[in-house]
Amino acid sequence: MTATFEDLWPADLLDEMGWSPAERRELADLWGRMGALPLTASRVVLSIRLSVLTEETTSPIRQELDLVRMAAERESRVVGIARDLGVSATKVPPWKRPQLGEWVTNRAPEFDEILFWKLDRFVRRISDLHLMIEWCKEYSKTLAAKNDPIDLSTEFGQFMVTIIAGMARIEAANTGVRIENLWAFARTAEKRWVIGKPVYGYKSVDQGDGTKALVVDPEKARVLRWVYSMAVRGISLYRACRLLTRAGILPPNKGKWSSGNLKVILINPALMGYRVYRPKGLRQGQPSLISHNTDGEPIRLAEGIFTKEEFDTLQEILVARANKEVRQQNNRTPFLGIMKCGICGNNWYDTQKTWERASGEVVKTTRLRCASFVGGGACGIKAFSNPQEIYDLLKDTVLEEIGNYQVVHRKYTHGDDSLAQKLRLEEQISHYMAELEPGGSYRDGGFIETKAKETLSSLGRQFAAIDPESVEDHWTYESQGVTYREHWEKHGLRKMEEDLTRSGITFVIFEDHADLNVPEDVQRRLVVRKDFFSQKKV
Secondary structure, X not given: OOOOHHHHOOHHHHHHHOOOHHXXXXXXXXXHHHHOOOOOOOEEEEEEEEOOOXXXXXXXXXXXXXXXXXXXXXXXXXXXXXXXXXXXXXXXXXXXXXXXXXXXXXXXXXOXXXXXXXXXXXXXXXXXXXXXXXXXXXXXXXXXXXXXXXXXXXXXXXXXXXXXXXXXXXXXXXXXXXXHHHHHHHHHOXXXXXXXXXXXXXXXXXXXOOOEEEEEOHHHHHHHHHHHHHHHOOOOHHHHHXXXXXXXXXXXXXXXXXXXXXXXXHOOHHHHXXXXXXXXXXXXXXXXXXXXXXXXXXXXXXXOOOOHHHHHHHHHHHHHHHHHEEOOOOOOOOOOOOEEEOOOOOEEEEOOEEEEOOOOOEEEEOOEEEHHHHOOOOOOXXXXXXXXXXXXXXXXXXXHHHOOOEEEEEEEEOOOOHHHHHHHHHXXXXXXXXXXXXXXXXXXXXHHHHHHHHHHHXXXXXXXXXXXXXXXXXXXXXXXXXXXXXXXHHHOHHHHHHHHHHHOOEEEEOOOOEEEEOOOOHHHHHOEEOOOOOOOOO
């Protein structure tokens, strides 16, 4: 369906973005010019991107209006606009952006070109640019920029694009170097808080001279002191998290209290008031390192919540507990994200553990628990002691519901050269029909009228012979002659999990029963879509 002016530029959106009356009039005028273009005109998608919404020199309105002008000058028709504001081109490639990604991965048959304001508004990584060029070649698309000399139809144009992207990459790298230098300065600055978020238990405050200092947050420090007292009494972090949740104490980062996140806080030497840092290569779960000044002395920024002796004691307790609890290797919860709790809606987790008691006896426990329960909450559903029964029930229910569906693959099919012929035939048919009307030049009741009718019939047959789907690029859907039951028997559990996740199917578990929720459009969701970018290496 062809997009209308209101589809692309709703009045409320123009109001929200702050389009002026003059800009709106020009936009409407440009749209009117596009309406007069032939059906064969190139269809374009405008890519608007900003990392920071306050960049005045490349504001969204300026980018958008410039690109509409560019489309009109190229005699192209705008069919879509991808407005990805607040998105980093360094961190997020075009195919993963919220709006442009949808056009690239799912709506490719609907456009011919992507227009963008400047190359660094589109990409900053050379590898991302190369992948987009490859994608354009395979899908017969073009990239073009308003303020950079880009023409993907020539090898030289592609070379120029690579050079420009290299400059953008250098600029992004320089930004990274500046940030890294700021962190390096922060690690050595005495008595000042320069950058970063303080560890739980502390907060930064303005000192009145433009600098910040680190101070103890009394309420959060009291929480950590309580956790410490529980730990030395032999109470587990899991139990402490449950008690904190019940007490209504807010966790860090507006998340949930969990033993894993609490442990990350407790192993941080910043709790002694020291400045810390995390060098590259430090694995998750390993404590940060203490920063030292030029004399080799630890840099202390604030009063410690724990003394060194208390902190060391706490680490010994945590290490001892970690040594007792040895998780099974490759312990992975099947159907994670598919199994949902019927009360709180959280995921279910397989909590297989092997415990070694003081006597040397090894005890193995296997439970399927709701994430709310694992994280210290209590949704009311007890754990299941035999997870395999739940997994088997899920598999059997899924096979009964959709096991006989055919595995369908989506394929991109290029249109042929019949569009020009179709337009020519439409024009000729319209001409003959008009001239055969009363008063027309072919309406003489004799030889000319007879031949004109014969010609019109011939043109009609030629027009009817053209397959409408063959005219333009489109998706085709092909069955592989294999059912999902057969597909999963061959490829195993992992493939079944992948397909169920893609389809949006959930298995909602209650204490005494479970429901399989299948979306109405599950067959559309199950269609296997080729991921061009995941298969490419640069």
